[in-house]
Amino acid sequence: MGSLLELRGVDARYGQVQVLRGVSLTVGEGEIVAILGANGAGKTTTLRAISGTVRRSGTLELDGKSLGRRGPESTARLGVAHVPEGRGTFVELTVWENLRLGAHVRRGSLRDDFKRVLEYFPWLEQRRAQQAGTLSGGEQQMLALARAVMQRPRLLLLDEPSLGLAPLVTAEIFRIVRELNEREGTAVLIVEQNARTSLATAARAYVLEVGQVAFEGTSDELSSRDTIRRSYLGY
Amino acid sequence: MKLTKPSLFGVAVAVVVAVAIALLPLTMSDYHDSTGADVAVFFIAILALNIVTGYTGQISIGHGAFMAVGGYTTAILTHNHGWNDLATLPLAALVGFAFGVLVGLPALRFHGVYLALTTFAVALAVPQVAKNYPKFTGGTEGLALPTHSGVWLYRTTWIVAGIVFVLAWLLLRGRTGRAFRSVRDSEIAASSSGVTLSLYKTLAFGVSAAFAGVAGSLYVLVNNFVNPDVFGLTLSLYILIGAVVGGLGSLWGVLVGAAFVQLLPIGLTTTHISSSQSVPVIFGAVVIAVMALLPLGAANLLGTFLHFGSQMGQSSDVPLGTEGR
């Protein structure tokens, strides 16, 4: 089975500081994969390397095609939706405008896309004219997800979706992610500090440490090994 | 200029430059002498701008107005009241200082762009005010002043320039200078470490305007007349160009900038490379090029060579203002 996304020996740096050292990972078609690790391990940077938001070197391939020196604009056109840390919501614009922007790369009628999005997030309908900045944290996170759904991506990159959210809201978000994955077949790469919830949702996971992959395996493997759980995953 | 102990090499270069400046008139005609005096005037004006923009990070596109205040003080006292022209210099500095504080106080409320706009408007407004009260200022026709020989002008202006340079150096190397730079780098950090922001920011404007006022006085002497258009928008812009091309925050850059602004147009016209009409086009193009290629100005190159460390003390490439996008 060919992977949808493949990284081999990827380095990334911010100015003089090297953050990723030879990271290799794969995400298969329709798979949910998690990236775990402590603060500063390079999890967010990995996602940024994929979407082209940070300068990187090494091999990055989407469906066999090299991502080369592409920036985020062109990576988005290839079918990668990146929901960044902080959600990247256009707070000054309305909910509806945010959704519209999510579909920027798509051509043709968006009516079906709006319908689909409302199936996942029916509450968005009443709020369409509301300024996005006035939504709660959890609502903004869901709006960000909804925006990504509008894009009809093949690969969804989620950066710390549970950050700052209550456990109930987090659970809801992960439920929607699973539903997305099952219904649309979207592959998902989640970066999280909340290891327990991620391992419950993802099929496989990578544990990063100081910019390198320290461990990888299926969620069952990782959560069953006590040493890993306690040292790296915090529970 | 990072005002640490200057290297021996740097001091040697400074002495050589000073001697060269002192000896130059012997080789030049009277006309060229007064051009050299113009360079000195711009040196002082650009130095003045540097204090407020390069060191405290407050943008001013209106230094022509400060020059106007000093220049008209000298002109009015000399023409209407018969003062000796040189004697008016200290008074011009004082008046400049007062005006600078006057501008600096409301400027405390403005930042970045708003300050730039305000100073831009001041630069345009002051000549208009001068035109409006011809009884004092001679209106559009202006006032005439006694002439001096080129050599006298050259020596006087460069001596004053030297005095101003030393004063500025002494001011900037000490506590005040550090306070100024801390204001530029981070206002919030500065005030939380005990630097009274309003005091230092206003002081910077005052000192800067005082120096600019002196420059204005000298400018009026060199040209031996004054009218509102002399201190128009173009002057303010050219001072800014000189500061920027030379490198903000660098005292050596000031010399480079002054030379550039005064001598380039003359060089172009006398060697017939192009007509005088093309001067602003070339200036504009150079400014854009410098901003694109060498945002820290020419002094950045010089400074590293001279070990004076003309960098602003920041490690990043970004020249001014910590507000990125």
Added chain:
Amino acid sequence: MATASLTQRGTAFRPTTSWIVPALIAVGCVFLVIGSLRSSLFAQQTISGLANGGIYASLAVALVLIYRATEVINFAQGALATFTTYVAWQLIDWGLTYWLAFVCTLGIAFVGGFLVQLVAIRPVERRGNQLTVVIASIGLLILVEGLVGWIWGNEIKFMPAPFPSHIYRVGGVSFSRQDIATIAISIASVVLLRLLFQFTKLGLAMRASAVRPDAARLVGIRVSWMLSLGWGLAAVLGAVAGMMAAASPSVLLQPSMMDGILIYAFAAAVLGGLESAAGAVIGALAIGVTLNLLGAYVSWVTPQLLLPAAFVLMLVVLLVKPSGLFGRTRVRRV
């Protein structure tokens, strides 16, 4: 994560819910209407003040456009407008009709603005920050004004008027067709722009690029092209301002033509809060009318003092409300 800037864009602002400003505007309008009904001189000054305001409004919206996208004030906006006006003059001199030249000029302005951003501003933005771009725009100002003088000379030129000087008389008040046309064209151009931004996909992409360039890139928007487009549109607005100014009897076609108007446009934009096009338009109309009335009724306000008066006005408003009448108070984050 990039180091946080002192003023984080798009975060933490309080929208102006104050009723004071709309109330002031209402009072102002009532004052103007009553005055106009009582004195024909007042009415005339008001109308021509509105016409002047229309010119300032076009330029002010151009400034706001670029400021919203890049937090940079384009000091060269007036000079670019002067350049395009000269281009129009040249086209007319070569034989085109006024309106054909007008339309061609708008197209040329768009392309010109686009190219200027591409060639002169983008390289500066890449390595510098807002301040370096502002300084570059000052360099551009000097360059373009110099270019106009170089190509066409400094002597005053004559620009044919678009409308034969037709005077309308309503109840003892006379105002020219030109004034009405200026008001109409200025308002129309601003409204069209507003429609573009609110209702088109491109307009939305431009707005998104202005408020959140990083997030915009992630959804696939080519942000740098949006910026160039913004400059192109701003240049078109500037061209409109320039043409209307040249048609005005009090403005002469010379290289420094737009210098004073630029200040009024700045004042208008600042009054409007620098981020609100509607605010800039209202500010511009207010400035136009106020200055005209001041000049007509207050004896010591000579023509030379109008510019300083506008400056003082701007200063006073900023001191009271630093974010402008319609601006949003920015919270500075540590």
